Amino acid sequence: MLQKSAQLKKENNMKVSVIITLKKDVLDPQGKVIHQTLNDMGFNDINEIRQGKYFVIDTKETDEKIAKEKVKDMCKKLLVNLVIEDFKIIGSQ
Amino acid sequence: MLQKSAQLKKENNMKVSVIITLKKDVLDPQGKVIHQTLNDMGFNDINEIRQGKYFVIDTKETDEKIAKEKVKDMCKKLLVNLVIEDFKIIGSQ
Numbered sequence: 001m002l003q004k005s006a007q008l009k010k011e012n013n014m015k016v017s018v019i020i021t022l023k024k025d026v027l028d029p030q031g032k033v034i035h036q037t038l039n040d041m042g043f044n045d046i047n048e049i050r051q052g053k054y055f056v057i058d059t060k061e062t063d064e065k066i067a068k069e070k071v072k073d074m075c076k077k078l079l080v081n082l083v084i085e086d087f088k089i090i091g092s093q
Numbered sequence: 094m095l096q097k098s099a100q101l102k103k104e105n106n107m108k109v110s111v112i113i114t115l116k117k118d119v120l121d122p123q124g125k126v127i128h129q130t131l132n133d134m135g136f137n138d139i140n141e142i143r144q145g146k147y148f149v150i151d152t153k154e155t156d157e158k159i160a161k162e163k164v165k166d167m168c169k170k171l172l173v174n175l176v177i178e179d180f181k182i183i184g185s186q
Contacts, residue, residue: 050149
């Protein structure tokens with residue numbers, strides 16, 4: 001019984017995903033290079049490409065709301081440069 | 094009238110987003126370093142962090158299905174290393 005409850009708890013671990021993008025007015029040289037390369041390869045109908053980062057954070061936290069709050073805290077303290085980047089917590093499971 | 098139609102067309106340009114992640118069994122050293130750093134900062138309840146890439150591709154294509162197909166093609170030909178990475182087209186607007 002205890003084992004089952006422990007297993008259940010493990011299964012309820014939250015995985016939270018975050019997308020980090022450059023703010024709209026910040027230049028994205030990587031995106032520009034990729035755009036140019038795709039253009040040279042024949043993909044001619046692209047207006048713009050912007051690159052961002054993506055993190056999946058697998059936490060021991062089981063409560064969705066708390067897990068998201070913690071990830072938000074991690075973003076502000078380490079993962080995101082708030083001067084030039086925005087972040088969006090897109091999901092959890 | 095023509096101008097309005099052109100404007101409408103511009104507004105209907107598709108923006109397609111792609112998430113690129115390392116396959117499950119591929120080592121993610123960047124994720125490990127971030128995990129360790131967050132751990133040292135006091136976030137002790139993390140099981141694992143995995144980092145990925147994110148692209149927003151703004152195309153001139155107005156048909157959602159065609160736009161997604163083109164982005165899939167770009168992923169296979171340039172953006173994604175299919176040996177070690179997976180990709181997921183997550184949305185368009």
